[in-house]
Amino acid sequence: MADRARTGLRWSWWNLLLLVPLLMLVTPWFNSADPVVWGMPFFYWSQFLWVPVGVICVAIVYIKTKGDGVPTPDADPRVDDLDEGAASRRAGR
Amino acid sequence: MIRWTELVVFLILFLLVTVLGFVAVRWQRGGDLNHLDEWGLGGRKFGAWVTWFLVGGDLYTAYTFVAVPALMFGAGALGFFALPYTVVLYPIVFLPVLRLWSVSRVHGYVTPADFVRGRYGSSLLAFIVAITGIVATMPYIALQLVGLEAVLRTMGLNGSGIAGHLPLLVAFVILALYTYQSGLRAPALIAFVKDILIYLVILVAVIYLPAKLGGWSVIFGAASDKLAQPSPTTGKPAGSILLTGTNQLQYITLALGSALALFLYPHSLTGVLASRGRDVLKRNMMALPAYSLLLGLLALLGYVAIAAGAKPITNAATGRPDTNTIIPVLFGDQFSGWFAGIAFAAVGIGALVPAAIMSIAAANLWTRNIYKEYLHRAASPQQEARQARLASLVVKAGAVAFVLFVDPQFSIDLQLIGGVIILQTLPAVAVALYTRWLHRWALVAGWVVGMAYGMYLLYLIPNPAANRAHFGGSALAFDKLTVFGWHPFAGSQVQIYVGFVALVVNLVIAVVVSAVLHALKVTPGPDVTAGADYHADEGSERVKPVADVPVG
Numbered sequence: 001m002a003d004r005a006r007t008g009l010r011w012s013w014w015n016l017l018l019l020v021p022l023l024m025l026v027t028p029w030f031n032s033a034d035p036v037v038w039g040m041p042f043f044y045w046s047q048f049l050w051v052p053v054g055v056i057c058v059a060i061v062y063i064k065t066k067g068d069g070v071p072t073p074d075a076d077p078r079v080d081d082l083d084e085g086a087a088s089r090r091a092g093r
Numbered sequence: 094m095i096r097w098t099e100l101v102v103f104l105i106l107f108l109l110v111t112v113l114g115f116v117a118v119r120w121q122r123g124g125d126l127n128h129l130d131e132w133g134l135g136g137r138k139f140g141a142w143v144t145w146f147l148v149g150g151d152l153y154t155a156y157t158f159v160a161v162p163a164l165m166f167g168a169g170a171l172g173f174f175a176l177p178y179t180v181v182l183y184p185i186v187f188l189p190v191l192r193l194w195s196v197s198r199v200h201g202y203v204t205p206a207d208f209v210r211g212r213y214g215s216s217l218l219a220f221i222v223a224i225t226g227i228v229a230t231m232p233y234i235a236l237q238l239v240g241l242e243a244v245l246r247t248m249g250l251n252g253s254g255i256a257g258h259l260p261l262l263v264a265f266v267i268l269a270l271y272t273y274q275s276g277l278r279a280p281a282l283i284a285f286v287k288d289i290l291i292y293l294v295i296l297v298a299v300i301y302l303p304a305k306l307g308g309w310s311v312i313f314g315a316a317s318d319k320l321a322q323p324s325p326t327t328g329k330p331a332g333s334i335l336l337t338g339t340n341q342l343q344y345i346t347l348a349l350g351s352a353l354a355l356f357l358y359p360h361s362l363t364g365v366l367a368s369r370g371r372d373v374l375k376r377n378m379m380a381l382p383a384y385s386l387l388l389g390l391l392a393l394l395g396y397v398a399i400a401a402g403a404k405p406i407t408n409a410a411t412g413r414p415d416t417n418t419i420i421p422v423l424f425g426d427q428f429s430g431w432f433a434g435i436a437f438a439a440v441g442i443g444a445l446v447p448a449a450i451m452s453i454a455a456a457n458l459w460t461r462n463i464y465k466e467y468l469h470r471a472a473s474p475q476q477e478a479r480q481a482r483l484a485s486l487v488v489k490a491g492a493v494a495f496v497l498f499v500d501p502q503f504s505i506d507l508q509l510i511g512g513v514i515i516l517q518t519l520p521a522v523a524v525a526l527y528t529r530w531l532h533r534w535a536l537v538a539g540w541v542v543g544m545a546y547g548m549y550l551l552y553l554i555p556n557p558a559a560n561r562a563h564f565g566g567s568a569l570a571f572d573k574l575t576v577f578g579w580h581p582f583a584g585s586q587v588q589i590y591v592g593f594v595a596l597v598v599n600l601v602i603a604v605v606v607s608a609v610l611h612a613l614k615v616t617p618g619p620d621v622t623a624g625a626d627y628h629a630d631e632g633s634e635r636v637k638p639v640a641d642v643p644v645g
Contacts, residue, residue: 009527010628018184024177025349027341033334039310043335047176048389054180055382058187062375068628 014064021054095249099425102434103248103441106290107264110283110442114271117278127475129203130639132276132482133457134367137198137639141373141380143281147450148364148377149384150284152355155240155444156233156508158291158391163416165395166405169320169332171340175392177348179385183378186356190378191371192526192627193362199626201637204454205362205522206462212525213533214618216466221540222518223462226359227455229515232507233358234451234488235495237444238265239417242496244437247406247421258497264445269489272449273482277367280449287446290439292387294424298436299390302397302427316396334396339586343568346590354516354592357523359454360447370631398423448492456484513547513567513592520603526627533618535606543599550574550591567591 024030024047033041118126121139126132139147157175164172193208202208205226210219242261250260271279303309313334320332336344355361368374398419403426406418424436460481465472472480521536531539553573556565569591571582610617629635 009624015188018187021181021184024180025345027336027344031336031341036310039308039313041313041334043170044173044393047173047180048386050177050180051382051386051389054184054385055379058183059379061187062379066372068371 010068012061012065012068014061017057017061020057021050024050024053096425096430096433098430099248099434099437100250102431103244103438106286106435106438106442110286110445111267111271113282113286114268114275114279117271117282118275120278120282126276127478129457129460129474129477129481130201132478133203133453134363135277135281137367138369139281139367139373140369141376144364144368144373144377145380146284146288147277147281147367148361149381150280150287150443150446151360151364151450152381153291153384153388153443154233154237154447155440156236156447157388158440158443159240159243159417159420161388161392162395162398162420165392166398166419167331167395167416169316169334170336171332171344171347172395173389173392174344174348174351176385176389177344178351179388180382181348182352182355182385183381185352187375187378189523189526190356190365191374193522194365194368194371194374195629196526196622196626197366198631198636199629199633200622203366204359204458204461205357205518206458209521209525210462210466211621212529213521213536214620215533215537218521218533218536219462220466221537222521223458225514225518225540226458229511230359230451230455231488231491232495232511233360234448234455234492235499236508237448237451238492238496241441241444243406243415243418244421244441247418247425248434248437261496262493264441265489265493268445268449269486272452272485272489276482277363277450277453280446280453281367283442283449284446287439287442290435291443294436294439295387295391295394297432298394298397298424302394302401302423305427306397306400312393312396312400315400319399339570340568340588343588343590346593347567350516350590350593350596351512353519353523353596354512357515357518359458360451363450363454363457372630394420394423401427448489452485452488452492453481455488456481459484459488510548510551510564513551513595514544516592516596517543517547517599519596520600529617529620530607530611531603532607532610532615534615535603535610538606539599539601539603542602543595546598547591547595550594554591569594 030043030046032043035042037045121136130137161172161175166172193205196202196211197208200207200211202211204223206219206223209222210216213219238261241264242258245260245264246257250257303312306312317334320334321330323329324331356365365374368377401423403419403423405414405416406422407414421437421440424433428436460477464480464484465477469476469480517540520531520539524531525536550569550573551567552563553575554565554567554569555562567590568588571585571587571589572580574580574582574594626635
């Protein structure tokens with residue numbers, strides 16, 4: 001716990017969702033002309049679909065990790081315990 | 094022949110943004126402009142909307158809007174890397190950018206090099222990061238000018254010699270004056286006009302032009318036919334509308350490498366640090382992909398240009414057709430006069446916004462990490478702000494000199510190299526946000542080796558189509574990959590992005606040297622940042638007051 005306060009690293013499992021859009025870098029999955037939609041080969045229109053996928057993944061992480069910044073969690077005593085730096089600083093005031 | 098309708102529309106819009114640039118000094122006025130927090134970061138208080146327009150206007154530059162369709166026009170599917178690039182970009186930078194914002198807000202950092210200075214206590218490492226940023230940014234500014242001038246010349250202001258450059262000079266002096274006066278607030282306010290114009294033009298273009306030309310199937314058919322024709326210089330097809338066996342890896346690494354590089358550029362971080370809080374940034378990471386959609390649509394205009402039979406203008410300086418003129422030519426050919434004027438204004442103003450932000454970012458780097466570090470250690474905040482304002486003028490004058498006296502091809506080459514070199518700061522800036530395990534001297538060693546190797550690989554790349562033996566692009570065939578003369582993949586024509594290879598080499602060196610230095614117990618240097626600094630948000634007791642005057 002002391003180590004955690006020192007490096008300032010925090011983890012949320014929701015962060016893993018940020019890896020999902022990276023799947024669009026697997027080009028063999030979509031490097032084909034068929035099926036064509038509105039005259040547009042699959043290669044092009046399928047990649048446009050990844051834009052909302054990226055937005056949704058970031059949006060979920062945003063909602064689930066809302067208020068992860070200090071001072072908001074300062075109100076929560078359990079987080080104060082984790083965050084020795086902030087707690088001792090406040091005690092000093 | 095001057096196209097009067099286009100020119101008048103262009104001038105009206107240009108006049109509008111000029112007025113905005115000067116009145117911006119009063120906009121969201123907070124503290125004294127004689128402080129870098131105010132002049133260089135707009136008071137660090139931009140909300141979600143302003144940040145969206147500012148960062149969008151900053152990242153998606155006029156050059157991007159011109160070069161991406163040009164790449165599609167010339168090479169086909171490979172040019173579409175711009176879409177995956179901007180889709181994977183935001184998930185990748187979401188977490189590190191928040192940490193950088195927080196630690197910068199707590200310690201009053203204005204540049205990425207400031208952070209490196211605080212994190213490692215090494216002025217040398219900070220200097221390396223600052224110089225890398227300035228060198229990568231300069232040709233980028235010059236390219237914005239190239240884009241602006243392409244539009245001016247398309248409208249008929251196409252004189253020869255210095256007279257031909259005069260309109261560009263006038264536009265740039267005006268830009269320099271209001272940036273000097275208003276700082277980051279000027280491009281932030283102008284970005285609203287720029288982005289609205291760009292959205293309007295692109296949406297009209299992707300709806301109206303395909304309808305006019307017979308639909309997307311006709312367009313893709315024409316593109317496929319033209320790209321399949323053998324090139325007169327190389328005898329091989331110029332490209333194809335699908336990726337081939339040899340350029341898939343290039344597509345992937347170029348998209349990933351560009352995404353990793355973008356937020357290492359100083360001008361991107363200027364937009365980030367100017368925002369009010371973490372929530373503003375998070376919401377922007379969700380909303381900025383709207384520009385990605387736009388960029389993807391815009392890329393397709395490269396094929397539209399093929400179907401419309403647009404012919405690139407021959408560049409008088411190089412004597413070769415310049416494919417970067419393809420989008421202005423397409424707009425000029427296909428749109429009625431007044432709308433072409435709006436389209437040209439969108440590209441022209443689209444050049445001014447990033448040029449202003451880039452010059453401010455470069456000026457901040459100069460002031461904080463070179464002037465204050467080496468020339469005038471006791472500089473007061475007023476002296477810093479004054480120095481930065483002057484530096485922004487020098488940077489812009491330098492960019493103009495580039496355009497006037499240097500072959501534009503040189504700027505394009507430098508910008509290509511820019512992505513490779515800015516990536517070399519990733520271990521010192523981005524990795525350092527999470528861990529200090531990489532030793533400061535190991536980071537210096539990794540930078541030196543990665544940079545040298547990257548430059549060497551770029552030197553090895555020929556461009557047969559342009560008849561050049563060296564620095565012909567960023568796609569390296571594995572065949573050419575060499576380790577002290579040993580070719581591990583001899584014969585392979587599979588291509589990869591040079592910046593990616595150089596970054597991997599940099600990281601390997603940094604890790605190995607760090608392990609050795611830790612084993613030898615070489616002192617890692619002081620770290621002034623604390624763990625909780627990386628989560629501090631607006632309103633926290635930790636954050637430094639904006640435009641704070643140091644005591645004593």
